[in-house]
Structures are given as structure tokens and as C-alpha cells.
Amino acid sequence: xxxxxxxxxxxxxxxxMKELPDSYAWSSVDDDSPTSCSSEPxxxxxxxxxxxxxxxxxxxxxxxVFQVMNHGVPMMxxxxxxxxxxxxxxxxxxxxxxxxxxVDGVSGYxxxxxxxxxxxxxxxxxxxxxxxxxxxxxxxxxxxYTHFCEVIEEYKKEMNTLVNKLMWLxxxxxxxxxxxxxxxxxxxxxxxxxPVLQLNSYPACPDPDRAMGLAAHTDSTLLxxxxxxxxxxxxxxxxxxxxxxxxxxxxxxxxxxxxLLHILSNGLYSSVLHRAMVNRTQHRLSVAYLYGPPSNVRxxxxxxxxxxxxxxxxxxxxxxxxxxxxxxxxxxALSLVRLCARRNxxxxxxxxxxxxxx
Ligand SMILES: C=C1C[C@]23C[C@H]1CC[C@H]2[C@@]12CCC[C@@](C)(C(=O)O1)[C@H]2[C@@H]3C(=O)O
Ligand SMILES: O=C(O)CCC(=O)C(=O)O
Ligand SMILES: [Fe+2]
Numbered sequence: 001x002x003x004x005x006x007x008x009x010x011x012x013x014x015x016x017m018k019e020l021p022d023s024y025a026w027s028s029v030d031d032d033s034p035t036s037c038s039s040e041p042x043x044x045x046x047x048x049x050x051x052x053x054x055x056x057x058x059x060x061x062x063x064x065v066f067q068v069m070n071h072g073v074p075m076m077x078x079x080x081x082x083x084x085x086x087x088x089x090x091x092x093x094x095x096x097x098x099x100x101x102x103v104d105g106v107s108g109y110x111x112x113x114x115x116x117x118x119x120x121x122x123x124x125x126x127x128x129x130x131x132x133x134x135x136x137x138x139x140x141x142x143x144x145y146t147h148f149c150e151v152i153e154e155y156k157k158e159m160n161t162l163v164n165k166l167m168w169l170x171x172x173x174x175x176x177x178x179x180x181x182x183x184x185x186x187x188x189x190x191x192x193x194x195p196v197l198q199l200n201s202y203p204a205c206p207d208p209d210r211a212m213g214l215a216a217h218t219d220s221t222l223l224x225x226x227x228x229x230x231x232x233x234x235x236x237x238x239x240x241x242x243x244x245x246x247x248x249x250x251x252x253x254x255x256x257x258x259x260l261l262h263i264l265s266n267g268l269y270s271s272v273l274h275r276a277m278v279n280r281t282q283h284r285l286s287v288a289y290l291y292g293p294p295s296n297v298r299x300x301x302x303x304x305x306x307x308x309x310x311x312x313x314x315x316x317x318x319x320x321x322x323x324x325x326x327x328x329x330x331x332x333a334l335s336l337v338r339l340c341a342r343r344n345x346x347x348x349x350x351x352x353x354x355x356x357x358x
Contacts, residue, residue, distance in 0.1 A: 014123065020207035024121045027210070039241045044252065046070050047165065056166070057173025060265075064257040064272030065236045067249060072165070073158045075251055078227055084151045085285050088127060089201035091140060098139040099127075106130060106196075112214055117330045123211040123278045127199040156195055159225055159289040164190050166223060166255060167291075174265060176302055183297045193292045193319060202233060202276060202284040213276035213284070220319075220326045220333070221258030221290045222299075228254065231284040237273040246274075259334050260292060260322065263314040266301035271334070292319040315339050 043059040043066040045052055059066035088096070101108030107130040112122050129136065133152040137145035167190055171181065178184050183191045202213040213233055228234055228248050235243040236256075246254055262271040278284065293299055300316035314337050317325075326333040 014125065014203045018206055020205065020210055024123055025207070025210045026120050026212045039238070039244050042067060042236065042244060042246050042254075044069060044249065047072070047169075053169045053172050056169045060170055060173070060257050060261075060269035063236070063238065064270045065246065065254065065274070067246065067252045067254050068162075068166070069249070069252050071162050071253055073162055073253065077154055077158050078251070078253075080151045081155045081227065081287055082229055082285060084148050085127075085199045085201070085287055086283075088140065088148070088199065089125060089285070095140060096125075096127075099136040101128065108136060113327075114215060114217055114330060118215050120212070122214055123205050124200055124202045124213045124276070126201070129197040129199070131194055133197075152197065155287070156197065156289070159291075160192060160195065162225060162253070163223060163289070163291045164188075166225070170223070170261070170269070174268065174302070174305060176304060180302060180304055183294050191294045193294045193297075196290040196292075198288040198290060200276065200286045200288070202278045202286075204281050204283055205278040206280070208278045208280050211278050213278040216273050216275040217331065218262075218271040218273055218334070219256055219258040219288075219290060220260065220323050221256075221292050222260045222264065223291045224256040224258055225289040225291070226254040226256065226286055227288075228286045229284060231279065231282045233276045233278060233284045234286070235275055235277060243275075258290075258292075259326075260299050260317075260319065262334065263299050263317065263337065264302055266305045266310065267313050268305065295320055311339075313338055 043055065043063060045055045045059060045066050046069050048070040049055065056066065096109045099109045101110040106113075107128045109125070109127050112124060112126055113128075115122060127136075129152060133149050134145070137148045137152075141148065168178075168188070171177075178188045181190070185191055200214065205211045216237065226234070228246075230248050230250065232245055232247055234246040234254065236246060238244050256274065257269050257271050259271045261269055276284070276286065295318060298316035298318050299322075301312040301314055306312045317337050322333065322337070325336055329336055
């Protein structure tokens with residue numbers, strides 16, 4: 001029997017397993033348990049606050065993650081997305097496998113793409129939608145796919161509006177205006193890259209302290225907007241503190257700084273390392289809207305943010321080039337597009353284009 005089939009068989013069992021199989025036991029998970037009780041909470045920003053831009057900038061600089069309220073996305077759109085996600089993941093495994101992600105593909109049903117970089121399996125299943133959801137939905141619900149498609153399209157529309165709002169707040173906080181962004185249209189709308197929607201399902205787990213829902217990673221995006229249901233599990237790593245839980249707040253959305261915003265801001269705003277934990281009794285669901293630049297745009301540090309004292313730290317890269325690097329090198333991808341010496345004076349060993357400065 002092939003490994004792929006075995007993995008999917010294990011998946012089939014995730015919802016009913018009474019014990020954690022060894023292949024899912026991450027021995028080191030509780031060595032670095034969260035310190036969230038004692039630490040400062042992840043910032044929660046009211047987007048209607050006149051000071052929102054300053055707060056967003058501060059959160060990007062000091063955390064790389066924040067939650068937003070009064071973001072303009074109707075509660076009903078969030079609830080319907082959640083219900084549709086639940087419906088999808090509660091289908092029988094054979095049905096879900098009709099829409100399985102091809103071995104060399106990106107969209108469809110399957111285990112986390114980053115699984116291959118880890119020796120143990122993750123306690124989760126994912127569904128990636130790129131472009132139109134019709135093809136997948138038709139395979140999942142041959143006789144009733146239109147509602148799912150409508151929900152996805154509506155969700156993407158709302159997320160696109162919000163991502164525009166957030167991008168301009170973030171760029172504004174860096175002193176960047178519309179004329180500085182090549183991929184902004186005449187009325188300031190950011191030309192839409194093909195957005196990616198990632199649905200994640202984390203079934204209740206018999207031994208949550210030894211399991212991992214989604215292993216630590218940064219997103220290969222400019223921004224990610226995450227909707228989590230009422231079950232906690234998302235944790236972010238903060239320098240000097242450790243893992244901090246991002247508590248679910250009804251109606252709020254989590255915003256992550258991704259690697260491409262890290263590059264665009266010349267490292268002023270750092271992409272955030274995050275992971276998802278699982279729990280013993282509740283099924284957890286999350287929906288990530290992954291926002292990147294249009295495919296022909298090369299992202300490099302904004303010239304307004306660089307001068308002779310602050311040279312560009314990264315070389316230009318398109319979203320798809322970066323995804324390709326990430327798919328091969330995973331968490332070394334960002335240092336592989338880095339040009340200059342690190343602030344601590346060392347040159348990254350992976351970086352063959354390094355120039356020492358200062
Ligand atoms: C556009 C993207 C961004 C991807 C790859 C591709 C499609 C799915 C995205 C995710 C979603 C889940 C976490 C992640 C780490 C994963 O494994 O798949 C993400 C990855 C990335 O941000 O690198
Ligand atoms: O489920 C979560 O809270 C995290 C999901 C995530 O990090 C992702 O989809 O990229
Ligand atoms: Fe993520």
C-alpha cells in the first residue's frame with residue numbers, strides 16, 4: 001500500500017480514534033508550552049478608531065499579528081463560511097477524496113502542504129481553493145454545489161474589500177501612498193492577485209498535548225486574514241515571550257503579516273511564526289484568506305524605506321517564485337531571498353548573493 005493511501009486512511013480515522021497513533025505523536029510539543037497567561041495579549045484593533053493606522057503599524061512592528069473588530073465584514077458572511085466549512089469536512093472521506101489535491105497541485109483536499117518537512121503527521125485536514133470553487137464543489141456535491149460556491153464567492157468579495165482597507169492602513173503607517181504602489185489602480189484599489197482560501201479542520205483529539213494541528217510556519221503572503229471558530233488553538237511566537245495564544249473573539253478576524261510584507265517593508269514589519277494546537281473535546285475550524293500581489297508584480301523593499309543607511313535587504317521576487325522557494329526550502333525561504341548582512345553582522349550561510357554592508 002502506498003504512503004499516500006496510508007495517510008488518507010489515518011485521516012479517515014481522525015474523527016474516531018481513541019488513542020494517538022505514534023505517527024501523530026510530537027514529543028516536543030509540551031516542551032515549549034504557551035506562556036500566554038503571563039504575557040501581554042495580541043493587540044485587538046477597532047478599525048473605526050481614528051487612530052487605527054497608528055495602532056496597526058505598531059502591531060505589525062511589535063507583533064506581526066493583530067485582531068480586528070468593526071472590520072465591515074457582515075457576521076452572517078462569517079457564519080455562513082463557517083457552516084459551509086463544517087459541512088465540507090463532515091462529508092465521508094471517500095467523498096472528500098473526490099476533490100483530493102493532486103500530488104503536484106495546490107488546490108483541493110488533503111494534509112497540510114508543509115507536512116513533508118516534518119517527521120510526524122499533523123492532526124488536521126485542509127481544503128485549498130484557488131480561483132473558482134466550482135470544479136471542486138461539483139465533485140463534492142454533484143447535485144447541490146451552488147450554495148457552497150455562492151458562500152465562497154461572497155466571502156472572497158468581503159475579504160478583498162477588507163484586505164484593501166488593511167493594506168492601505170499598513171502602507172500608510174509606513175508613509176507609503178497610492179502612487180508608490182505599482183499594482184494599485186486609479187482609484188486606489190489594489191489589483192487582485194488570485195486569492196487563496198485555505199479551510200482548516202482540526203478534529204477533537206484524544207491526546208492533544210502530544211499532537212500538533214498545524215506546525216509552526218510563516219505565511220508566504222503579504223497578509224493573511226484568518227477567521228477562527230469559537231475554539232482556541234492558534235498560537236503566535238513572540239520574541240522574548242514564547243508562544244502566545246490568540247483567543248477567539250466572536251466577530252473579530254486575525255491578521256498575520258506574511259513573508260512578502262516582510263520583504264516589502266524591508267524587514268520593518270516581520271512575518272509572524274504561528275501554529276495551531278488541537279484540543280480534547282472540540283472540533284476546531286479556521287478559514288484563511290491568503291493575500292498576495294498579482295502574479296506579474298515583483299516584490300522588493302519599497303524605495304521610500306531604503307537609503308544608504310538602510311539598504312534593501314531583499315531581492316525582488318514574484319509571489320509564485322517565492323512560493324516555489326518556500327515549497328522546497330520551507331522556513332529558509334526568507335533568508336534565501338535576503339541580500340545583505342543580518343543586523344547581528346552575520347551573513348546567512350544560505351545566501352550566496354550576500355554583500356556585507358556597514
Ligand atoms: C498560496 C499558498 C500559501 C500556502 C501555499 C499556497 C496554498 C496554500 C497555503 C498554505 C495554507 C496553510 C499553511 C501553509 C504554510 C500551507 O502549507 O499551505 C500555507 C502556504 C504558505 O503560506 O506558504
Ligand atoms: O488554524 C489556524 O488557526 C491557523 C491556520 C494557518 O496558519 C493557515 O491556514 O495558514
Ligand atoms: Fe498560516
